[in-house]
Amino acid sequence: MQRVVLALALICAATVGGCSEGVLDPKGPIAAAERQILFNSLGIMLAIVIPTILATLGAAFWFRASNARARYMPDFAYSGRLEMLVWSIPIMTVLLVGGVAWVGSHDLDPPKPIASAVKPVRVQVISLDWKWLFIYPEQGIAAVNQLTIPVGTPVSFELTSSSVMNSFWVPQLGGQIYTMAGMTTRLHLQADHPGTYRGASANYSGEGFADMRFNVDAVPAEKFAQWVDTARSAGPVLDAQAYADLAKPSKAVAPFTYRSAAPGLFNGIVNAGMLPRDPSSIPHHMSQRADK
Amino acid sequence: MNLLGNLTWSAIPFDQPIIMGASGGMILGIVFVLGWVTLKGYLPYLWREWITSVDHKRIGVMYLVLAMLMLLRGFSDAIMMRAQQAVAAGGAQGYLPPEHFDQIFSAHGTIMIFFVAMPLVIGLMNFAVPLQLGIRDMAFPTLNAVSLGLTASGILLINVSLFVGEFAKTGWVAYPPLSELQFSPGVGVDYYLWSLQISGLGTLLTGINFVTTILKTRAAGMSYMRMPVFCWTALASNLLIVAAFPVLTAAMAMLLLDRYLGFHFFSVDGGGNAMMYVNLFWVWGHPEVYILVLPAFGIYSEVSATFSGKPLFGYRSMVAATMAICVLAFTVWLHHFFTMGASASVNAFFGVASMMIAVPTGVKIFNWLFTMYGGRIRFTVPVLWTIGFMVTFVLGGLTGVLLAVPPVDWQVHNSVFLVAHFHHVIIPGVVFGAFAGYTYWFPKAFGFKLEESWGRRAFWCWFIGFHVAFMPMYVVGLMGMTRRLQHYDVLSWQPWLIVAAAGVAIIFAGVVCQIVQFVVSIRAREELRDVTGDPWNGRTLEWSTASPPPAWNYAVLPRVTGLDAFWTRKKLARVTQGESAPAREYEPIEVPKNSAIGFVNAFFAVVAGFALIWHIWWMVIFGAFGAFIAIVLFAFRNEEEVEIPAERIARFDHAHPAEVTL
Numbered sequence: 033m034q035r036v037v038l039a040l041a042l043i044c045a046a047t048v049g050g051c052s053e054g055v056l057d058p059k060g061p062i063a064a065a066e067r068q069i070l071f072n073s074l075g076i077m078l079a080i081v082i083p084t085i086l087a088t089l090g091a092a093f094w095f096r097a098s099n100a101r102a103r104y105m106p107d108f109a110y111s112g113r114l115e116m117l118v119w120s121i122p123i124m125t126v127l128l129v130g131g132v133a134w135v136g137s138h139d140l141d142p143p144k145p146i147a148s149a150v151k152p153v154r155v156q157v158i159s160l161d162w163k164w165l166f167i168y169p170e171q172g173i174a175a176v177n178q179l180t181i182p183v184g185t186p187v188s189f190e191l192t193s194s195s196v197m198n199s200f201w202v203p204q205l206g207g208q209i210y211t212m213a214g215m216t217t218r219l220h221l222q223a224d225h226p227g228t229y230r231g232a233s234a235n236y237s238g239e240g241f242a243d244m245r246f247n248v249d250a251v252p253a254e255k256f257a258q259w260v261d262t263a264r265s266a267g268p269v270l271d272a273q274a275y276a277d278l279a280k281p282s283k284a285v286a287p288f289t290y291r292s293a294a295p296g297l298f299n300g301i302v303n304a305g306m307l308p309r310d311p312s313s314i315p316h317h318m319s320q321r322a323d324k
Numbered sequence: 325m326n327l328l329g330n331l332t333w334s335a336i337p338f339d340q341p342i343i344m345g346a347s348g349g350m351i352l353g354i355v356f357v358l359g360w361v362t363l364k365g366y367l368p369y370l371w372r373e374w375i376t377s378v379d380h381k382r383i384g385v386m387y388l389v390l391a392m393l394m395l396l397r398g399f400s401d402a403i404m405m406r407a408q409q410a411v412a413a414g415g416a417q418g419y420l421p422p423e424h425f426d427q428i429f430s431a432h433g434t435i436m437i438f439f440v441a442m443p444l445v446i447g448l449m450n451f452a453v454p455l456q457l458g459i460r461d462m463a464f465p466t467l468n469a470v471s472l473g474l475t476a477s478g479i480l481l482i483n484v485s486l487f488v489g490e491f492a493k494t495g496w497v498a499y500p501p502l503s504e505l506q507f508s509p510g511v512g513v514d515y516y517l518w519s520l521q522i523s524g525l526g527t528l529l530t531g532i533n534f535v536t537t538i539l540k541t542r543a544a545g546m547s548y549m550r551m552p553v554f555c556w557t558a559l560a561s562n563l564l565i566v567a568a569f570p571v572l573t574a575a576m577a578m579l580l581l582d583r584y585l586g587f588h589f590f591s592v593d594g595g596g597n598a599m600m601y602v603n604l605f606w607v608w609g610h611p612e613v614y615i616l617v618l619p620a621f622g623i624y625s626e627v628s629a630t631f632s633g634k635p636l637f638g639y640r641s642m643v644a645a646t647m648a649i650c651v652l653a654f655t656v657w658l659h660h661f662f663t664m665g666a667s668a669s670v671n672a673f674f675g676v677a678s679m680m681i682a683v684p685t686g687v688k689i690f691n692w693l694f695t696m697y698g699g700r701i702r703f704t705v706p707v708l709w710t711i712g713f714m715v716t717f718v719l720g721g722l723t724g725v726l727l728a729v730p731p732v733d734w735q736v737h738n739s740v741f742l743v744a745h746f747h748h749v750i751i752p753g754v755v756f757g758a759f760a761g762y763t764y765w766f767p768k769a770f771g772f773k774l775e776e777s778w779g780r781r782a783f784w785c786w787f788i789g790f791h792v793a794f795m796p797m798y799v800v801g802l803m804g805m806t807r808r809l810q811h812y813d814v815l816s817w818q819p820w821l822i823v824a825a826a827g828v829a830i831i832f833a834g835v836v837c838q839i840v841q842f843v844v845s846i847r848a849r850e851e852l853r854d855v856t857g858d859p860w861n862g863r864t865l866e867w868s869t870a871s872p873p874p875a876w877n878y879a880v881l882p883r884v885t886g887l888d889a890f891w892t893r894k895k896l897a898r899v900t901q902g903e904s905a906p907a908r909e910y911e912p913i914e915v916p917k918n919s920a921i922g923f924v925n926a927f928f929a930v931v932a933g934f935a936l937i938w939h940i941w942w943m944v945i946f947g948a949f950g951a952f953i954a955i956v957l958f959a960f961r962n963e964e965e966v967e968i969p970a971e972r973i974a975r976f977d978h979a980h981p982a983e984v985t986l
Contacts, residue, residue, distance in 0.1 A: 207734020
């Protein structure tokens with residue numbers, strides 16, 4: 033029983049102050065809304081769960097065999113009113129939380145654009161063995177294991193994978209979405225405060241998975257423009273050959289940028305997943321993990 | 325042509341001290357036990373009374389022995405993972421390289437679900453269900469032995485993978501494309517697939533056996549609404565097995581076709597689609613949770629009623645809730661992948677459907693609460709497990725409903741929060757339940773109770789250790805830690821993971837207490853002996869026969885006139901005290917004959933499975949053909965039953981007066 037209190041205290045401690053990172057410290061509208069839904073659902077349920085735990089412990093303690101004052105009711109096995117109560121309490125709770133879930137799923141649907149006066153930045157995300165490639169199609173540049181975005185601007189992600197399934201997750205900006213070869217998933221996020229936020233693959237993808245992380249640098253708009261200019265002025269070119277090299281399995285790759293990215297690369301990678309297994313017909317190699 | 329397929333000396337990891345140590349220890353242990361058994365001359369006894377037995381009670385006990393051994397294996401994996409994550413922070417890599425760590429978490433999940441939780445509940449159902457139904461055996465006793473053999477084959481194969489070759493490095497769900505040949509070229513995934521295919525067949529046969537037994541062979545007078553709740557939950561659980569396991573078998577068969585014959589069901593190229601596997605896996609995977617947890621709910625119902633000295637509160641509600649869970653279990657699988665990009669309405673639908681399961685589950689919690697209300701609760705070890713379960717499980721259920729809210733799920737899916745959640749429901753929901761059942765039915769199985777004080781110590785260590793181990797994982801999950809990390813860069817996670825490791829150490833102390841309890845109980849069995857057959861003042865039929873029950877269970881088959889059949893009869897006996905009971909008439913009883921088919925079939929299954937994993941095709945043919953021939957020969961045997969003469973039954977009955985006093 034003290035254990036349960038302790039457990040709750042632990043969760044509360046993390047909720048209130050212990051956490052200066054992660055899901056409970058959102059830095060954008062999506063993550064903030066998701067945290068709010070988490071709190072609302074938690075609150076609704078704790079209102080039922082805490083009394084239930086206390087009642088369980090209380091009943092067990094009071095009706096212990098050694099307590100002579102407790103009334104023994106050996107035939108108390110049915111009560112229509114109580115039955116009514118035990119069915120309706122969980123049903124009402126679920127109605128409430130279900131409503132929260134239904135509305136939240138639609139409001140925060142990952143493919144749904146964020147309502148904003150600012151024009152969104154487009155980023156194409158490709159999970160590779162075992163690193164992340166971010167292509168900025170409008171800027172014509174690309175970056176590996178590093179995502180730079182302007183603050184206060186919606187970011188519109190299109191995501192796919194070069195090989196196995198991964199999950200793109202930046203806890204402080206909002207929920208994750210899977211990346212899958214041959215398919216495109218969509219996600220919209222936004223950072224409201226400048227800062228560096230940790231991102232990672234959430235779905236286990238093999239040997240180099242633990243290092244498959246990146247930093248999201250949320251910077252003011254002018255700094256973002258500067259960063260784009262800097263990136264354009266240096267670094268290698270991302271063409272089909274460079275991509276084929278990049279797609280080879282590697283672990284813990286230090287972040288770097290490409291000064292230009294071939295247009296249509298992302299679609300080429302998505303379409304490669306649809307083609308038959310004939311190496312000569314695949315413009316961009318899926319993965320060379322097996323050849324290792 | 326190579327006679328050994330892909331098998332070479334390089335399959336044995338001589339350069340890995342941890343693996344060599346573990347498998348060496350395991351082999352030594354097996355050799356030691358086998359040698360001891362042989363030298364002591366127990367081998368014929370074991371063969372005659374256990375290995376070839378088709379008695380449901382013996383088979384149940386053997387399932388439990390397998391499960392307990394595998395619990396030790398799966399728990400060792402847990403200790404290694406917690407230790408690794410406690411140290412591998414910042415630049416540190418810990419002591420396990422990724423290729424080893426990845427096998428450990430895959431093996432931990434696979435073993436704990438398939439080879440610990442499943443045999444625990446199937447073992448307890450095997451032992452108790454026919455006794456509670458007031459019958460002499462399962463509908464298909466020999467098939468039951470075959471099921472046990474196939475489960476044991478799967479267990480053997482998965483343990484061989486430790487020494488010969490490797491285990492899957494894909495996680496216990498083995499999602500393609502990662503589990504496809506292209507990305508997992510080794511034998512690890514094949515070990516995973518074949519051990520689960522073979523044991524899965526055994527589980528399916530068990531399901532068929534139980535459904536038939538419960539629907540068709542109950543005692544006279546036992547209508548559906550007079551069945552003990554544990555039998556109801558067993559029925560629901562086995563209906564789920566029959567409906568869900570073929571889906572897993574089919575999904576894995578498709579993955580096997582991809583891996584062995586170049587098909588493209590789930591591959592990244594050739595039009596394959598991995599999302600199909602993910603769907604099929606969880607169409608089995610979510611009902612699987614209820615396959616495990618429903619029988620445990622049944623145990624809690626029996627325990628709370630027995631030790632409160634009251635009938636279960638709201639029996640009809642309990643039955644309705646059980647069957648509601650049984651149906652709803654098939655409507656929620658999509659909540660395992662809200663992050664896969666389904667439309668908002670699909671996500672929302674499955675989210676709300678998942679929450680609806682909380683309704684019948686909540687009803688059950690309240691009904692146990694009202695069962696205790698107005699009772700005279702004896703705080704025995706099974707009651708401790710039950711109350712520990714109730715207060716823990718509601719919180720695990722709470723985080724489960726959180727995960728059913730799609731926007732919350734997007735933020736904590738695949739994180740350590742999720743890991744904390746499912747341990748928070750499965751450990752109290754299944755493991756505590758199995759321990760309660762083990763303590764509750766132990767005197768019925770062996771004729772003496774388990775020692776109490778060590779049982780209490782074990783409970784408190786498990787209960788406290790569980791919270792210390794998993795509560796911090798909720799916190800780190802919310803901090804953004806994903807699961808299955810061999811090392812991590814965020815130093816602020818480390819203190820929480822060290823606490824979690826300490827929790828595992830406390831659970832380990834609980835496991836030690838259980839082993840000590842077992843040994844102490846055997847040594848003190850004379851003091852702990854129960855001669856009445858009814859040590860707990862029970863309510864259901866199994867307590868009306870001798871402990872341990874004879875092969876024929878009941879000398880005279882009981883007639884059931886109401887719910888809580890034995891309790892009713894005891895009350896009646898008190899009223900009619902003094903009147904001499906009518907003399908019993910004994911008739912010869914036919915019991916099913918022992919059969920080696922379970923063992924022989926298991927032998928060939930292991931041979932075929934091992935050969936398939938290593939592509940040793942002549943051996944595959946040998947194994948498959950051998951199993952086929954064995955079954956055909958078995959089908960042609962002339963005698964299926966042996967008759968036990970009436971006088972032997974009478975003699976036993978007079979020596980064990982438990983049943984006669986009624």
